[in-house]
Amino acid sequence: xxxxxxxxxxxxxxxxxxxxxxxxxxxxxxxxxxxxxxxxxxxxxxxxxxxxxxxxxxxxxxxxxxxxxxxxxxxxxxxxxxxxxxxxxxxxxxxxxxxxxxxxxxxxxxxxxxxxxxxxxxxxxxxxxxxxxxxxxxxxxxxxxxxxxxxxxxxxxxxxxxxxxxxxxxxxxxxxxxxxxxxxxxxxxxxxxxxxxxxxxxxxxxxxxxxxxxxxxxxxxxxxxxxxxxxxxxxxxxxxxxxxxxxxxxxxxxxxxxxxxxxxxxxxxxxxxxxxxxxxxxxxxxxxxxxxxxxxxxxxxxxxxxxxxxxxxxxxxxxxxxxxxxxxxxxxxxxxxxx
Amino acid sequence: xxxxxxxxxxxxxxxxxxxxxxxxxxxxxxxxxxxxxxxxxxxxxxxxxxxxxxxxxxxxxxxxxxxxxxxxxxxxxxxxxxxxxxxxxxxxxxxxxxxxxxxxxxxxxxxxxxxxxxxxxxxxxxxxxxxxxxxxxxxxxxxxxxxxxxxxxxxxxxxxxxxxxxxxxxxxxxxxxxxxxxxxxxxxxxxxxxxxxxxxxxxxxxxxxxxxxxxxxxxxxxxxxxxxxxxxxxxxxxxxxxxxxxxxxxxxxxxxxxxxxxxxxxxxxxxxxxxx
Amino acid sequence: xxxxxxxxxxxxxxxxxxxxxxxxxxxxxxxxxxxxxxxxxxxxxxxxxxxxxxxxxxxxxxxxxxxxxxxxxxxxxxxxxxxxxxxxxxxxxxxxxxxxxxxxxxxxxxxxxxxxxxxxxxxxxxxxxxxxxxxxxxxxxxxxxxxxxxxxxxxxxxxxxxxxxxxxxxxxxxxxxxxxxxxxxxxxxxxxxxxxxxxxxxxxxxxxxxxxxxxxxxxxxxxxxxxxxxxxxxxxxxxxxxxxxxxxxxxxxxxxxxxxxxxxxxxxxxxxxxxxxxx
Numbered sequence: 002x003x004x005x006x007x008x009x010x011x012x013x014x015x016x017x018x019x020x021x022x023x024x025x026x027x028x029x030x031x032x033x034x035x036x037x038x039x040x041x042x043x044x045x046x047x048x049x050x051x052x053x054x055x056x057x058x059x060x061x062x063x064x065x066x067x068x069x070x071x072x073x074x075x076x077x078x079x080x081x082x083x084x085x086x087x088x089x090x091x092x093x094x095x096x097x098x099x100x101x102x103x104x105x106x107x108x109x110x111x112x113x114x115x116x117x118x119x120x121x122x123x124x125x126x127x128x129x130x131x132x133x134x135x136x137x138x139x140x141x142x143x144x145x146x147x148x149x150x151x152x153x154x155x156x157x158x159x160x161x162x163x164x165x166x167x168x169x170x171x172x173x174x175x176x177x178x179x180x181x182x183x184x185x186x187x188x189x190x191x192x193x194x195x196x197x198x199x200x201x202x203x204x205x206x207x208x209x210x211x212x213x214x215x216x217x218x219x220x221x222x223x224x225x226x227x228x229x230x231x232x233x234x235x236x237x238x239x240x241x242x243x244x245x246x247x248x249x250x251x252x253x254x255x256x257x258x259x260x261x262x263x264x265x266x267x268x269x270x271x272x273x274x275x276x277x278x279x280x281x282x283x284x285x286x287x288x289x290x291x292x293x294x295x296x297x298x299x300x301x302x303x304x305x306x307x308x309x310x311x312x313x314x315x316x317x318x319x320x321x322x323x324x325x326x327x328x329x330x331x332x333x334x335x336x337x338x339x340x
Numbered sequence: 341x342x343x344x345x346x347x348x349x350x351x352x353x354x355x356x357x358x359x360x361x362x363x364x365x366x367x368x369x370x371x372x373x374x375x376x377x378x379x380x381x382x383x384x385x386x387x388x389x390x391x392x393x394x395x396x397x398x399x400x401x402x403x404x405x406x407x408x409x410x411x412x413x414x415x416x417x418x419x420x421x422x423x424x425x426x427x428x429x430x431x432x433x434x435x436x437x438x439x440x441x442x443x444x445x446x447x448x449x450x451x452x453x454x455x456x457x458x459x460x461x462x463x464x465x466x467x468x469x470x471x472x473x474x475x476x477x478x479x480x481x482x483x484x485x486x487x488x489x490x491x492x493x494x495x496x497x498x499x500x501x502x503x504x505x506x507x508x509x510x511x512x513x514x515x516x517x518x519x520x521x522x523x524x525x526x527x528x529x530x531x532x533x534x535x536x537x538x539x540x541x542x543x544x545x546x547x548x549x550x551x552x553x554x555x556x557x558x559x560x561x562x563x564x565x566x567x568x569x570x571x572x573x574x575x576x577x578x579x580x581x582x583x584x585x586x587x588x589x590x591x592x593x594x595x596x597x598x599x600x601x602x603x604x605x606x607x608x609x610x611x612x613x614x615x616x
Numbered sequence: 617x618x619x620x621x622x623x624x625x626x627x628x629x630x631x632x633x634x635x636x637x638x639x640x641x642x643x644x645x646x647x648x649x650x651x652x653x654x655x656x657x658x659x660x661x662x663x664x665x666x667x668x669x670x671x672x673x674x675x676x677x678x679x680x681x682x683x684x685x686x687x688x689x690x691x692x693x694x695x696x697x698x699x700x701x702x703x704x705x706x707x708x709x710x711x712x713x714x715x716x717x718x719x720x721x722x723x724x725x726x727x728x729x730x731x732x733x734x735x736x737x738x739x740x741x742x743x744x745x746x747x748x749x750x751x752x753x754x755x756x757x758x759x760x761x762x763x764x765x766x767x768x769x770x771x772x773x774x775x776x777x778x779x780x781x782x783x784x785x786x787x788x789x790x791x792x793x794x795x796x797x798x799x800x801x802x803x804x805x806x807x808x809x810x811x812x813x814x815x816x817x818x819x820x821x822x823x824x825x826x827x828x829x830x831x832x833x834x835x836x837x838x839x840x841x842x843x844x845x846x847x848x849x850x851x852x853x854x855x856x857x858x859x860x861x862x863x864x865x866x867x868x869x870x871x872x873x874x875x876x877x878x879x880x881x882x883x884x885x886x887x888x889x890x891x892x893x894x895x
Contacts, residue, residue, distance in 0.1 A: 036851075054851065071393065073392050073393065077433055078349060113584055116343040226676075228791050242817050243345075244813075244816065246818060255818055257818055259817075267579060317647070321646075419810070
């Protein structure tokens with residue numbers, strides 16, 4: 002669809018317009034970090050955003066949500082669904098984050114579809130921001146099949162243009178959303194060029210399988226803290242816990258994020274733990290992303306190459322290094338086998 | 341839109357001691373939709389039971405629809421939810437989601453000899469297999485049942501041992517790790533009993549369930565006794581939250597216990613056997 | 617005088633002689649940072665290094681060498697800055713680590729540039745070590761309260777409450793602050809204890825506040841002020857600030873700093889009869 006040029010002022014005016022009828026989520030600067038957060042006024046938007054600390058998943062799959070309210074009497078209970086799916090716009094979403102929704106859709110919209118994800122997804126417009134330059138040193142989207150100028154799952158894509166943007170709607174919803182924006186038509190269509198990214202090997206499922214029992218995982222586990230930074234700020238880590246909260250006649254069933262990297266996650270009430278070491282738990286995270294998930298969902302990886310886990314791990318457990326190690330070690334095993 | 345997290349409402353119609361720390365819960369489903377969903381569940385399937393206000397936990401369905409119109413669950417008190425369930429009185433509302441998971445391929449087992457080996461509370465999901473075989477006796481060959489527990493007071497469904505032992509073309513053995521003053525039967529690990537009984541792999545299928553460590557040793561011994569991985573079935577239990585293949589918790593390798601299981605042939609999970 | 621060269625030489629000797637089975641130190645990371653390394657071989661010991669990027673408190677990893685099922689864990693060597701050595705002392709005091717199983721490679725610490733906890737720290741030499749590497753620089757004069765703590769204390773209780781509420785609202789409960797803390801070694805953290813639960817699974821303001829307040833209290837008189845909790849927080853929450861406030865109070869009230877030796881228990885872990893008597 003036709004592109005139009007928005008100056009910074011026109012862009013902010015447009016954001017103000019969207020705020021009238023939508024909850025608008027955008028990057029907000031706070032100290033040294035940028036967070037995706039609901040904004041109150043357009044001036045809060047961090048126009049210089051590289052990669053926000055948190056991912057966009059919480060706006061579809063909140064860290065904690067009520068699955069249903071339970072009103073219980075002595076002999077009967079009544080369950081009521083909460084209201085979900087208030088219209089929202091996600092602003093300045095990077096292509097890796099938008100692409101991550103494809104993996105999450107495979108999971109949450111696959112049979113049986115998740116009511117909560119589905120409602121929010123339906124009612125969310127995504128205004129993407131293409132990467133005309135590489136936003137962070139940890140980016141590796143092309144390794145996992147993404148593109149810095151990819152527009153997957155976006156309703157509108159923005160290209161940085163001086164202090165403003167070039168906007169192009171990609172869907173009907175995007176077109177409607179963009180209609181009130183002022184701005185000027187472009188004389189000549191803007192054709193984005195993808196910047197050069199470092200690339201890493203992306204081992205096949207077979208390669209991953211070959212080194213499942215490699216000591217490498219236990220050695221990685223030695224320095225792993227067993228925290229959940231990598232999973233909670235990951236746009237595609239989705240594991241959750243379910244539990245009731247409340248007392249007396251009113252309670253609610255909650256769903257909250259959980260993570261396989263934590264000790265608490267897999268240990269059973271009996272005390273048995275199927276993944277008893279940090280190495281085994283860490284291995285599960287990477288295998289989930291590069292083996293288990295694609296095994297189930299037609300090759301779809303559970304990683305969009307955003308680089309958050311690489312940038313945020315306090316002990317430098319670096320997925321790009323792991324991809325290289327898997328490729329090398331797998332190759333070595335294969336060669337050793339063939340003698 | 342159908343919301344699979346919403347349980348069917350049910351009423352606890354019976355709760356009684358089954359063994360030390362284990363109770364049998366019988367649940368009548370109040371919703372028509374719930375009764376329809378559970379009209380034809382299969383041996384090996386499971387369901388989530390809610391103690392409203394605390395949470396929900398999955399249990400193997402311990403009966404068959406043909407024997408009991410109510411759902412039966414053997415509940416061991418191990419955590420907060422199971423404690424809450426133990427504390428319920430008859431008439432209390434409970435929630436049920438299911439039936440979930442796959443089942444023992446009873447059709448494929450037709451004409452085969454069956455060896456059923458269960459330990460402790462792990463015997464509960466095998467009870468429907470036995471009931472099914474006994475109700476379709478002509479369809480199956482010889483039935484060998486091995487029951488085990490750490491102590492006599494931890495054996496479940498003891499009142500049914502007589503029926504099983506007396507069934508045509510069936511043998512029943514039971515052992516406990518440690519006996520007590522009333523116990524006159526076998527004492528020793530289930531694998532010792534298994535070695536003594538020495539089931540033939542000829543035209544046979546072995547089905548086992550119990551604590552992970554027991555499954556591992558029983559499976560090893562079965563293979564020594566000549567059973568191929570394809571002849572060994574287990575039903576696995578793992579911590580799980582949704583039962584829908586979404587919460588990410590119950591994987592054994594690439595398989596989810598909740599939707600790809602809980603019933604697996606040993607051949608399916610061989611590669612990842614150490615991770616459950 | 618190069619600490620890294622000495623460190624590698626000593627690590628090799630320790631491993632070669634069989635004195636220890638592991639040397640816990642730092643190695644070059646992949647992107648200009650350093651990272652922990654649990655070296656097992658002489659070759660791996662050759663990757664060890666120490667410089668002013670080495671912020672991690674490696675005493676944490678000693679918890680992986682606790683006796684298990686009556687079996688004696690292997691002896692280990694570990695590189696310790698002054699605050700890390702204080703952690704070792706507390707772990708010894710609290711029976712988590714046996715001092716004789718640990719070979720402490722102390723390093724004279726210049727302070728890690730840019731690390732919040734180091735800005736006002738005056739410790740240059742570890743309080744315990746088996747060998748000391750590097751030449752201690754002159755300790756700076758004590759400079760009073762760190763700026764951020766002084767600012768916090770200048771706020772009214774209501775403002776302080778808002779300050780923390782704003783920060784805790786953003787907490788995602790990744791538990792990095794707890795996981796990185798050598799003093800947070802509970803088998804099951806009360807914040808995650810579900811049978812029975814002390815708090816719900818919700819990642820939400822009131823639960824977050826419960827967690828942080830609880831952690832602050834559990835560390836009173838035990839915090840060795842390494843500041844790792846705040847350094848690893850991905851959300852930029854000043855978690856070390858409340859910890860340091862507690863440490864400051866303990867210092868003022870009891871003239872006590874955790875981990876300066878391995879014998880003196882924390883004030884809140886002792887009880888004396890005379891404390892009953894009013895002054």
